[in-house]
Amino acid sequence: MSQPGFMPPNYITMKIPKKLKIGGHVVKVKLLERLDGDGEFDTQSNVIFIDSRLSQSQKEETLIHEILGFQNPSLHSDNHGLLQAIAHSIYQVLSENRMLR
Ligand SMILES: [Zn+2]
Numbered sequence: 001m002s003q004p005g006f007m008p009p010n011y012i013t014m015k016i017p018k019k020l021k022i023g024g025h026v027v028k029v030k031l032l033e034r035l036d037g038d039g040e041f042d043t044q045s046n047v048i049f050i051d052s053r054l055s056q057s058q059k060e061e062t063l064i065h066e067i068l069g070f071q072n073p074s075l076h077s078d079n080h081g082l083l084q085a086i087a088h089s090i091y092q093v094l095s096e097n098r099m100l101r
Contacts, residue, residue: 014060014100016050022070029063038062041070060100061091 020027027041031052039062040049048066050059065087069076076083094100 013056014063014094016059016063020048020067022067027070031059039066041066041073041076043070043073057095060095061087064091 016029016031018029020029025046027046027048029048029050032049033052035049035051038051038054038058041047042049048063048070050062050066054062065084068083068087072083
């Protein structure tokens with residue numbers, strides 16, 4: 001494994017915004033330590049939480065996961081594995097085709 005903080009020259013990172021518009025809602029994105037999992041979403045208060053201890057790439061994939069969960073709460077609760085696989089696939093294509101900034 002590479003050293004913490006090392007990024008290969010072609011590494012492209014995603015902007016993790018403080019707010020996102022999702023389905024007509026303004027959703028705050030908060031980085032917090034010590035979540036139960038890597039991330040959480042709350043459709044009642046319109047917040048996505050991402051664990052601040054994750055690596056940059058894990059934060060980015062987790063953000064995609066939580067966005068998909070926010071958009072599809074029943075899929076997130078009924079078939080978490082499928083939602084996780086979709087998030088992973090989207091993140092892989094975006095990152096490996098340099099579609100992130
Ligand atoms: Zn989840």
